[in-house]
Amino acid sequence: MKSKIEGKLFNNILDIVKQIPKGKVATYGQIATIAGTQNPRLVGFALATLKEDTEIPWFRVINSKGKISFPEQSDGFKIQYSLLQNEGILFDAKNRINLKQYGWKSF
DNA sequence: GGCTTGACTTACA
DNA sequence: CTGTAAGCCAAGC
Numbered sequence: 001m002k003s004k005i006e007g008k009l010f011n012n013i014l015d016i017v018k019q020i021p022k023g024k025v026a027t028y029g030q031i032a033t034i035a036g037t038q039n040p041r042l043v044g045f046a047l048a049t050l051k052e053d054t055e056i057p058w059f060r061v062i063n064s065k066g067k068i069s070f071p072e073q074s075d076g077f078k079i080q081y082s083l084l085q086n087e088g089i090l091f092d093a094k095n096r097i098n099l100k101q102y103g104w105k106s107f
Numbered sequence: 108g109g110c111t112t113g114a115c116t117t118a119c120a
Numbered sequence: 121c122t123g124t125a126a127g128c129c130a131a132g133c
Contacts, residue, residue, distance in 0.1 A: 069115075
């Protein structure tokens with residue numbers, strides 16, 4: 001057992017992402033701020049280190065532009081796209097999510 | 108133990 | 121609208 005947690009902010013980020021309600025999405029900056037860090041990259045990094053069997057809804061995390069962070073040709077994009085639609089979230093003509101409607105509000 | 112990269116954001120020109 | 125620069129934390133080598 002490790003007496004030290006592997007990055008307190010890191011653990012915080014994952015915990016916050018798990019708290020995103022269904023049908024809502026949150027931006028990296030939003031999560032980073034709530035987690036207590038000024039580095040949104042850690043949010044992406046935290047999600048990048050997740051396992052396949054993770055229970056964390058990483059697909060509900062998008063960038064400030066309201067778009068998926070993956071290239072449209074990437075499989076990750078397709079997967080996240082499908083999962084979000086499955087949650088009831090739709091995209092506009094520019095493949096962007098309407099944060100005004102689906103944006104997650106802080107607790 | 109030090110440097111580079113990374114699913115990013117915000118500000119300015 | 122696009123492009124460049126700085127900020128900041130953790131993992132990998």
